[in-house]
Amino acid sequence: MSTKRTFSVGEELAGPVRGITNERIEWYDSAMLSACMNELRQVGSNIHTDEAFARQEGFSGINADGMIMTNWCSEMLVREFGLDYIERGELRTKFIKPVNFNVLLHVKARVKEANRSASGGMEYVLDVWCEDEHGTKLVDGDAKVAAAA
Amino acid sequence: MLGGYISDLDTGDVFEPVEYTLTAFMCSEYAHGTEEQSEFFHSAHNPAGRQLRPPTMIHADKMLLLEKNCLKEQRISGMKGPDARVHYEYHAKQHSAAYVGETLVVTGRIVEKYVKRNRPYLWYYMEVHTKDGRLVTTYNDRTLLRYRPEGVAA
Numbered sequence: 283m284s285t286k287r288t289f290s291v292g293e294e295l296a297g298p299v300r301g302i303t304n305e306r307i308e309w310y311d312s313a314m315l316s317a318c319m320n321e322l323r324q325v326g327s328n329i330h331t332d333e334a335f336a337r338q339e340g341f342s343g344i345n346a347d348g349m350i351m352t353n354w355c356s357e358m359l360v361r362e363f364g365l366d367y368i369e370r371g372e373l374r375t376k377f378i379k380p381v382n383f384n385v386l387l388h389v390k391a392r393v394k395e396a397n398r399s400a401s402g403g404m405e406y407v408l409d410v411w412c413e414d415e416h417g418t419k420l421v422d423g424d425a426k427v428a429a430a431a
Numbered sequence: 432m433l434g435g436y437i438s439d440l441d442t443g444d445v446f447e448p449v450e451y452t453l454t455a456f457m458c459s460e461y462a463h464g465t466e467e468q469s470e471f472f473h474s475a476h477n478p479a480g481r482q483l484r485p486p487t488m489i490h491a492d493k494m495l496l497l498e499k500n501c502l503k504e505q506r507i508s509g510m511k512g513p514d515a516r517v518h519y520e521y522h523a524k525q526h527s528a529a530y531v532g533e534t535l536v537v538t539g540r541i542v543e544k545y546v547k548r549n550r551p552y553l554w555y556y557m558e559v560h561t562k563d564g565r566l567v568t569t570y571n572d573r574t575l576l577r578y579r580p581e582g583v584a585a
Contacts (some may be wrong), residue, residue, distance in 0.1 A: 298466070306466075313464020317457045317491045318498070318507050329515045329578075339515040340579035348518045349490050353465035356487045360469045365479060365528070368471060368486055374522040 286429060289362075289393045289406060297358030297389030302346045302381055307331060310350045341380055348377035351412045351421045354389045358410075359425055366429040373410065375423035386415040391425065402431035436504045436512045437497060438576045440553055444541040449495045450562070452534045458484050461491060484529040489570045490521065492537040492559060519552065520573040526566040534562040542571075549580040 289295075300306065311325035329336040329345065336344045352375045359367040381387065395407035405428050412421035432439045433446070455474075462472035462485050470477040472485050498505045504512040529535060539557035546552070555572040 300466070309464045309466075311464075313460050314491055314494065315507055316464075317461035317488060318494050320451075320454055320457055322460075323507075326509045328511075329517070335515070348521065349487065350465060352490075352521045353467060353485075353487050356485070357465070357467045357469070360467070360471065360486075365471075368479075368483060368525060369528045370525055371486065372522075372524040373486070374520070376520045377518060 286431075287362075288404060288429075289396055291393050291396050293393045295358060295362055295391040295393075295408070297361075297391070298354045299386065299388050300354065302350075302383055302385045302387060304331075304344075304383065306350060307344070307346055307383075310347055310353070314347075314349070343382055345380040345382050346385075348375065348381075348421070351375065351377070351381060351387065351389070354387070355391075355410050355412065355421070355423065355425075358389055358391060359427065363406075363427045363429060367425075367427050370428045372426040373423065374425070375410070375421050377420075378422050379418075379420045381412075381420050385420070387412050387420070388415070394424075399428065404429045433500045434502050437501050437516055437553070437574075438512060438514070438551070439503075440501070440541050440544065442541055442544050446496045446500045446539045449492065449499055449537040450534060451495070453484055453529055453531055455482055455531045457491075458482055458488070458531060461485050461488050479528065479530075482531040484531070484567075486523060486525050486568070487521075489523050489557065489559060489568050492535075493539070493555065493557060493570075493572060496537055496539050496557065514577040514579070517575040517578050518572070519575050520571070522571040524569045526568065529559070529561065529567045535567065536560050536562055539570075550578070551576040 315323035391408045391410045408425045410423040542554040557570040559567040
């Protein structure tokens with residue numbers, strides 16, 4: 283008998299709750315460049331790190347790279363579904379509003395569908411989103427995970 | 432058109448592929464940069480028994496494709512185009528895990544270049560396979576080529 287946790291329709295999952303800081307923005311952008319080049323790199327000027335440049339491009343100030351929030355959503359799915367998500371999962375995120383410096387971000391998900399598969403596992407469909415401390419949705423998305431039996 | 436700025440890319444453009452060997456540093460550093468502490472991405476001490484690539488690293492693959500195919504706007508090298516690009520949608524489907532030590536081949540194309548609410552967008556489609564042909568990730572990405580609407584001065 284499987285000891286895997288199962289999820290019910292309507293169940294809410296809570297991911298990280300983290301503030302958007304200059305350091306976190308720099309960590310992601312530098313790490314992404316480092317991963318690309320297989321050596322440590324430091325991010326330069328862009329709309330995520332340079333206030334003047336961000337304003338010149340039409341933003342109200344520096345804003346977080348959307349992939350920071352996507353990674354925090356993914357972290358929640360890795361924690362809840364493990365290899366089932368890493369090997370067979372699907373995640374979509376839409377960056378519907380700029381996520382500005384100093385916002386406190388809450389990563390959340392809700393199980394929308396939970397169906398038994400022919401192989402005896404579970405197939406989940408989830409709404410996934412990030413909201414600020416006032417409950418305003420800044421990132422919207424969904425996910426699918428086929429959990430093996 | 433390949434070889435220019437990202438905004439020169441057009442519907443139907445097919446990228447020259449990128450190939451690289453996945454290292455422990457790449458996986459761990461990418462995960463570290465997002466505070467992802469799962470042992471899957473930092474060592475082999477996890478249920479898979481091998482260190483894995485974070486599923487979201489497809490975004491780094493996109494940057495590698497652009498670096499190779501948009502020579503006037505090589506973002507990894509610090510070059511900027513005429514406008515900042517803004518990521519609008521990430522949509523990755525995993526088909527298998529990728530392991531440290533495997534050689535990965537990244538392919539991609541522009542599905543569509545279009546304008547919505549006076550703003551130009553690119554829709555990318557990408558695939559990552561291992562060199563021996565196993566499908567790892569398929570990916571759709573929509574990116575805004577310019578945040579300021581047409582006709583609004585900087």
